[in-house]
Amino acid sequence: MKYHLITFGCQMNKSDSERIAARLQNIGYEKTTDIKQSDLIIVNMCSVRQSAVDRVYGLANQFLELKKKNVQFKVGLTGCLLNQDRKKMEKFFDFIFNIKDLNNLEKIILQQKIDFEKSPQDYLSLLPKINSKISAFVPIMTGCNNFCSYCVVPYTRGREFSRPEQEIIKEVKSLIKKGFLEIILLGQNVNSYHQNIKTLRHKNKAINFPKLLQMIDNFSENFWLTFLTSHPKDLSDELIKVMAQSKKIIKYLHLPVQSGDNEILKKMNRHYTVQDYKNLIKKIRKKIPGITISTDIIVGFPGETKKQFKNTARLLKKIKFDQVYIAQYSPRAGTKAALIKDDVLKEEKHQREKTLNKILEKTALKNNKKLIGQTLEILVKNCKNNQYYGQTKNFKNVKINLEKSNKAELFFPQPKIGQFVKAKIIKATPWGLEGIIN
Ligand code: SF4
Structure with a gap:
């Protein structure tokens, strides 16, 4: 029996899909990338944006066709799922399950009665089937x-739950032993790891996020360590200090600000002001020079005036981000913001996104140009049509120009992908760098 996985959404969903793949292979399914060959499809969906929900509806007809051709064919749904979406989608799927019930997947597929004998959070202790050979989500x-x-x-993932550190350490150690060179710790808000101590197995001796990072940083092997995502209100001095002193933690921070206007931030329930955010960035850049900083912005939040949007544009110019992930606001049923009229026109949201992208293009280029002439350590991650691509330790993408490299032979005969190399940066664009080995 063959399975095919369709994943929407963030890194957390991608990581969950690696666990779904492992579970399916444990119970005898074989992976196929060809949707038409599959006996089972699992859609791991995301309700965060309407566009992802619409894409799941778009797949429904394809599932009906597959059912007609293969009587054994089943399709299941999991992921970040709002109740109202679940109800609407029931008719397209044979089964819908909560990711926390992954240990019961075999019974769920067979539509048998489930005895929920395991802890609902135990799905995280299942070892994943990792897609990459270099980077691993934990x-x-x-x-x-x-x-x-x-x-x-x-609403979709529920309240915070932190995994016991022993389990995380064991997983990271085994990944490093297998040769993974980049470990990416994941959480919706990693800074509140163990803040609300709800681990099931050890309630008394919980450590916080900076201490967890320190423990992993102390491993003797050569690898890079990073994490996603941080909430500005919870990013502590202790974490900045650990990052500044670490040899393995890469110089990169994704710190979603969402808006550059205090009134909008209040309406968003973000619990910081624009000045708090600016102060935080100043402190981080002072302690960790050369750090790459990215952020998330929502344009067209209900009631966002032109003046309030200009405050966001001003903040982007001031901070000079390296990357900004911009989302046009769309109401999600069940949230508080959905009760406020979505009164910014689609065309206006589009225009605001365009304006921010133009600012980003300039600031990112300016930041990248500062790296020209520097020789940086690069982890080679990818090769397409004989062209190698890598990433610097401050999270910049680098195209490796072997034709211009004086010492290209250092790169060959092996290893290539998954190799740390030193490259001199010779060119910069807003979206990346070009380097030579010499
Ligand atoms: S911090 Fe806010 S934006 Fe991030 S997952 Fe939690 S509720 Fe959503």
Whole structure:
């Protein structure tokens, strides 16, 4: 029996899909990338944006066709799923399950009665089937207690749950032993790891996120360590200090600001002001020079005036981000923001996104140009049509120009992908760098 997985959404969903793949292979399924060959499809969906929900509806006809051709064919749904979406989607799927019930997947597929004997969070202890050979996601927590007014995560994933550190350490050690060179710790808000101590197995001796990072940083092997995502209100001085002193933690921080206007931030329930955010960035850049900083912005939040949007544009110019992930606001049923009229026109949201992208293009280029002439350590991650691509330790993409490299032979005969090399940066664009080996 063959399975095919379709994943939407963030890194956390991608990481969950690696666990779904492992579970399916444990119970005898074989992976296929060809949807037409599959006997089982599992869609791991995301309700965070309407566009992802619409794409799941778009697949429904394809599933009906597959059912007609293969009587054994089944299709299941999991992931970040709002109740109202679940009800509407029931008719397209043979089964819908909560990712926390992954250990019961075999029974769920067979539509047998389930005895929920395992802890619902135990699915995280299942070893994943990792897609990459270089980078591995390790979830350290799931869920969120923050209830930002636009976000469905606290409703779809539930409240925060932190994995015991022993389990995380064991997983990281085994990944490093297998040769993974980049470990990415995941959580909706990694900074609140163990803040609400709800681990099932050890309630008394819990450590916080900076201490967890330190423990992993102390491993003797050569690898890079990073994490996603941080909430500005919870990013502590202790974490900045650990990052600044670490040899393995890469110089990169994704710190979603969402808006550059205090009134909008309040409506978003973000619990910081624009000045708090600016102060935080100043402190981080002072302690960790050369750090790459990216952020998330929502344009067209209900009631966002032109003046309030200009404050966001001003913040982007001031901070000079290296990357900005911009989302046009769309109401998600069940959230507080959905109760406010979505009054910014689609065309205006589009225009605001365009304006921010133009600012980003300039700031990112300016930041990248500063790296020209520097020789940086690069992890080679990819090769397409004989062209190698890598990433610097401050999270910049680098195209490796072997034709111009004086010492290209250092790169060959092996290893190539998964190799650390030193490259001199010779060119910069807003979206990446070009380097030579010499
Ligand atoms: S911190 Fe806010 S935006 Fe992030 S997952 Fe939690 S509720 Fe959603």
